[in-house]
Amino acid sequence: MVQVKALLAKPWIWSFVGAFLVWIAAVAFTRGHGGGGMIIAALSLAVFMVIVGIGQMFVITLGPGNVDLSLPANIGLASAVAMKVMDGNDSMVAIGLLAALACGFAIGAANYLLIWALRIPPIIATLSAAFIIQSIDISYGRGLQIKPPPGFADFANLRYFGIPVLAMLAVLLAIAAGIVLNRTVYGRSVLAIGQNLRAARLAGVKVQRTSFLTYALAGTLGGIDGALLAAYFRGANVDIGNEYLLASIAVVVIGGTSVAGGKANVPGVWGAALFLVLLLTMLNTFGVSVGIRLVLTGLIIVGVITAAGGPKAER
Amino acid sequence: MKKIFALSALAVLLASGTALADTSGKKIAFSNNYAGNSWRQSMLKSYDAVAKKAVADKVVAAADVFTTADKEVPTQAAQVQNLILQGYDAIVINSASPDALNGAIKQACDAGIVVVSFDGIVTEPCAYRVVVDYEKMGKEEVEQMAKFQPKGGNLLEIRGLAGTSIDDAIHKGITEAVAAHPEFKIVGSVTGDWDQTTAQKAVATILPSLPPIVGIVDQGGDGYGAAQAFAAAGKPRPTIIMGNRQDELQWWKEQKEKDGYQTWSGSIAPGVSTLAFWVAQLVLDGHKDIPHDLIVPYLSFTQDNFEAALPDIPKGGVASHEYTQADALAAIKDNMK
Numbered sequence: 157m158v159q160v161k162a163l164l165a166k167p168w169i170w171s172f173v174g175a176f177l178v179w180i181a182a183v184a185f186t187r188g189h190g191g192g193g194m195i196i197a198a199l200s201l202a203v204f205m206v207i208v209g210i211g212q213m214f215v216i217t218l219g220p221g222n223v224d225l226s227l228p229a230n231i232g233l234a235s236a237v238a239m240k241v242m243d244g245n246d247s248m249v250a251i252g253l254l255a256a257l258a259c260g261f262a263i264g265a266a267n268y269l270l271i272w273a274l275r276i277p278p279i280i281a282t283l284s285a286a287f288i289i290q291s292i293d294i295s296y297g298r299g300l301q302i303k304p305p306p307g308f309a310d311f312a313n314l315r316y317f318g319i320p321v322l323a324m325l326a327v328l329l330a331i332a333a334g335i336v337l338n339r340t341v342y343g344r345s346v347l348a349i350g351q352n353l354r355a356a357r358l359a360g361v362k363v364q365r366t367s368f369l370t371y372a373l374a375g376t377l378g379g380i381d382g383a384l385l386a387a388y389f390r391g392a393n394v395d396i397g398n399e400y401l402l403a404s405i406a407v408v409v410i411g412g413t414s415v416a417g418g419k420a421n422v423p424g425v426w427g428a429a430l431f432l433v434l435l436l437t438m439l440n441t442f443g444v445s446v447g448i449r450l451v452l453t454g455l456i457i458v459g460v461i462t463a464a465g466g467p468k469a470e471r
Numbered sequence: 472m473k474k475i476f477a478l479s480a481l482a483v484l485l486a487s488g489t490a491l492a493d494t495s496g497k498k499i500a501f502s503n504n505y506a507g508n509s510w511r512q513s514m515l516k517s518y519d520a521v522a523k524k525a526v527a528d529k530v531v532a533a534a535d536v537f538t539t540a541d542k543e544v545p546t547q548a549a550q551v552q553n554l555i556l557q558g559y560d561a562i563v564i565n566s567a568s569p570d571a572l573n574g575a576i577k578q579a580c581d582a583g584i585v586v587v588s589f590d591g592i593v594t595e596p597c598a599y600r601v602v603v604d605y606e607k608m609g610k611e612e613v614e615q616m617a618k619f620q621p622k623g624g625n626l627l628e629i630r631g632l633a634g635t636s637i638d639d640a641i642h643k644g645i646t647e648a649v650a651a652h653p654e655f656k657i658v659g660s661v662t663g664d665w666d667q668t669t670a671q672k673a674v675a676t677i678l679p680s681l682p683p684i685v686g687i688v689d690q691g692g693d694g695y696g697a698a699q700a701f702a703a704a705g706k707p708r709p710t711i712i713m714g715n716r717q718d719e720l721q722w723w724k725e726q727k728e729k730d731g732y733q734t735w736s737g738s739i740a741p742g743v744s745t746l747a748f749w750v751a752q753l754v755l756d757g758h759k760d761i762p763h764d765l766i767v768p769y770l771s772f773t774q775d776n777f778e779a780a781l782p783d784i785p786k787g788g789v790a791s792h793e794y795t796q797a798d799a800l801a802a803i804k805d806n807m808k
Contacts, residue, residue: 186680193679193704200703201672294506301509301667301718301787313703389668390699391718391787394507396668433676440677446633446662 167412168424174410174460175431182438194437196315199323200388202429206326207381208400209407209425210333211374215278216408217337218370219350219417225282226267227378227404229289231397234259234382236293239302239392246307253383260379263289264372271371272364293394301391312387322384327426334422346370350417403432410460431460494755498533499748500559504547504567504591506538508666509716509788510692514565514590514741517793521745530796531752544571551575554584561585561751563744566593569636585754589747590739592636599754601747601765603739605637608769609644612688612712613652615735619710623654624685627677627709629663629670629697631690641690658682663693667718671696678704686710691738692789694719714738715770715790720781727774737771742791749799758803765806 163169179198183191208227215224234256242252263285270281304312314321337343345366348356357363381400386392409415410431411424435456439449501518505511515536522534537554539546544567552575554562562579566572566588573595579586580597589601616626628645631638649655659681663670670693678700687697691714701708708726713719713736726732746767754761770792772780784790794802 182680190679190681194676197675197679197704201675290507301716303718303787385668389671389696391667393509393666393668395666399669399672436673437676437680440659440661440673441680443660446630449662 168421168427170460170463171410171412171424171427171431174456174463175427175434178431178434178438178456182434182441185438185441194434194441196318196320198430198433198437200320201433202426203320203322203326204381204385204388205400205403205407205429205432206330206425207377207384208374208404209411209429210330210422211377212404213408213411213413213420213422213425214333214337214346214370215374216405216413216415217346217350217417217420218367219353222278222350222367222370222417223282223405224264224267224371224374224378225279225401226263226286226289227374228397228399228401229286229293230260230263230375230378231382231385231400232392232394233263233289233293233296234379235386235392235396236297236302236382236394238383239304239386240297242305242308244303244305246305249305249308252308253380256379256383257376258379260376260382261372262375263378264375265368267375268368268371272368290394297392297394301393302386303391304387308387309390312384322388330422330426337420337422342366342369347418347420350414350419352418403429406432406457410457493757494531494752495529496532497560497752497755498535498558499531499561499563499751499755500554500557501534501536501744501748502547502550502554502562502564502566503536503538504565505542508692510665510741513785513789513791514744517742517791518563518744518748521793521795522748525748525752531755534748542567544568548572548575551579555579555582559584561587561755563747563751564588564591564593564598565744566591568593570594585751587747587751587754589743596763599747599750599761599763599765601743601750601767603743603769604766605640605739605769606644606647608737608771609641609646609688610648611644611737611771612735613645613648613655616655616686616688616710616712617652619733619735620655620685622685623652624656625658625682626655627674627681627684627687627697628657628660629674629687629689629693630660631663631665633662638690645688655686657688658684663689663696665690665692665714667692667696667699667716669693669696671700674700675703678706683707684709686712688712690714692716694736695722698722708732710734712736713772715740715772715784717781717784717786717788717790720772720777720784720790724778724781727778733774735771735773736777737769738789740770740792741789742793743767746794746799746802749794749796750803752796753799753803760807761803762806765803767802 215222237259238252238256241255242248267282267285270276271278345361348361385396407425407428410428412421525531547567576593576595576598586598588598592600659677661673661677674697686709694711694713695718715736715738
């Protein structure tokens with residue numbers, strides 16, 4: 157009983173509860189048909205939200221005002237860069253992935269440069285960066301769907317024991333992110349800055365270096381996400397990352413990370429990503445119209461955030 | 472009687488085939504609100520080719536293209552107002568909204584500017600609209616499906632961008648045709664936004680809950696994504712109606728070579744932008760009798776002719792058709808009958 161209580165006190169548990177409930181609702185609607193398939197599909201699609209969500213989580217944890225709005229454009233450009241470098245050639249996959257990583261890192265670094273050197277608030281800096289990146293992408297990719305090499309595309313669909321390999325890797329990434337956040341100087345610095353910037357600076361935390369690394373990390377994760385998305389969806393395009401503006405922030409918030417910064421929650425990102433995909437699954441299964449689907453999505457997200465944020469009010 | 476005169480005048484023009492001098496001093500602007508997908512890129516490319524040639528041939532003085540970065544209405548409205556001030560004689564527009572730009576369009580008309588909308592049309596009566604008969608396209612999808620799946624069965628429908636006139640029209644056509652073909656039943660409907668990625672995601676989420684599917688009726692740009700979603704879930708491949716995209720036709724070709732897979736492909740040709748250009752030029756030329764609502768056929772491919780068209784479509788692009796002035800006159804004539 158005590159254990160259950162302790163579990164319920166964890167802010168991330170609500171996202172998993174939410175995911176479970178919408179899954180039950182969808183399975184009840186189909187009378188048990190296709191429940192397993194829904195989970196596999198959810199795992200496959202949640203991966204991409206988890207990867208950018210972890211990057212966004214680090215940025216948001218830096219404290220009020222910190223957010224990376226350039227992620228969708230970043231993903232779009234990185235997907236095009238990766239596919240163009242690979243050029244349908246399996247032997248170029250590693251180089252293409254590196255190119256996507258480098259592209260994402262450069263975007264993250266450029267974001268921080270705008271914030272630090274020009275003293276632009278992060279929201280404005282990353283949003284305007286997004287416009288520039290998108291324009292580069294349009295002239296670079298010319299709006300064409302560039303196909304991934306067959307081996308890379310197969311890898312994106314690979315499953316062991318019925319579980320998508322990408323999902324397993326994303327779980328490893330989440331574990332690594334948890335270790336970095338809680339067990340390294342860098343991770344503790346991010347949390348310290350988010351809790352109180354002034355106190356962190358006075359305590360000797362290297363604020364600028366930590367912030368730079370955080371934006372660069374988010375950018376890099378966006379880059380890798382772009383390459384993987386292009387593989388999974390068989391082609392890079394400008395709009396491939398559009399969904400991840402709202403999704404990357406939603407998984408962070410629903411997952412129990414504090415929007416005010418200083419409090420991060422890695423498992424919650426996974427729970428929230430599964431929740432969002434299963435929510436879409438449920439609404440698609442119910443066959444509701446687009447308008448109702450959007451309204452319900454909004455209401456349910458508000459509901460979950462309220463439920464997850466309720467007990468925190470007393471702090 | 473007037474119509475006959477107009478037709479014969481058009482016929483004379485058609486026969487002479489030469490550019491009239493009347494519009495050689497006129498300037499036509501193209502207001503476009505988005506360039507981020509293959510369809511729009513192809514649209515711009517076709518337009519550019521035809522318009523540049525028209526300028527070189529001194530048919531018009533200028534044919535400039537203005538693209539705004541986002542899909543936002545206010546940006547495009549401001550852009551149209553700028554074009555009015557810059558003194559263009561005609562504006563060809565692919566609009567972000569059917570009605571939200573009507574104010575700006577009315578201002579342009581009042582300033583004596585000819586406005587021709589296509590694809591994303593505007594409802595303002597003073598503007599011209601070049602539209603594809605989407606309802607008929609939706610109907611034909613189901614009729615083609617009936618050929619490939621004579622026994623009937625369950626269908627999945629993939630819808631386009633919600634709230635657009637195009638999505639409504641195609642959906643209406645599909646719904647009506649399914650009512651006339653009781654052997655088919657639409658058992659699921661998802662939103663694909665004419666986008667491969669969105670469609671694949673949406674189909675992947677609904678697929679586990681669906682009974683066996685024999686066919687997919689959709690709106691173009693979503694067929695390849697649907698095929699990928701079925702493959703990823705390990706479900707048998709249904710008959711998927713295609714939308715003229717290169718990757719869709721390429722996939723169709725691979726399947727056909729493998730086991731004689733059959734389907735049909737139809738969509739609006741991005742080159743319809745060039746038709747809009749010629750309509751603007753002809754109106755400037757004094758053809759005031761051109762109907763304000765022009766319906767043009769959609770571009771379709773069948774089992775027999777899609778492979779021939781495939782090499783001409785740029786990799787990752789979409790099949791197009793560029794109109795000449797004569798084509799435009801013929802298309803207009805079809806609407807005056």
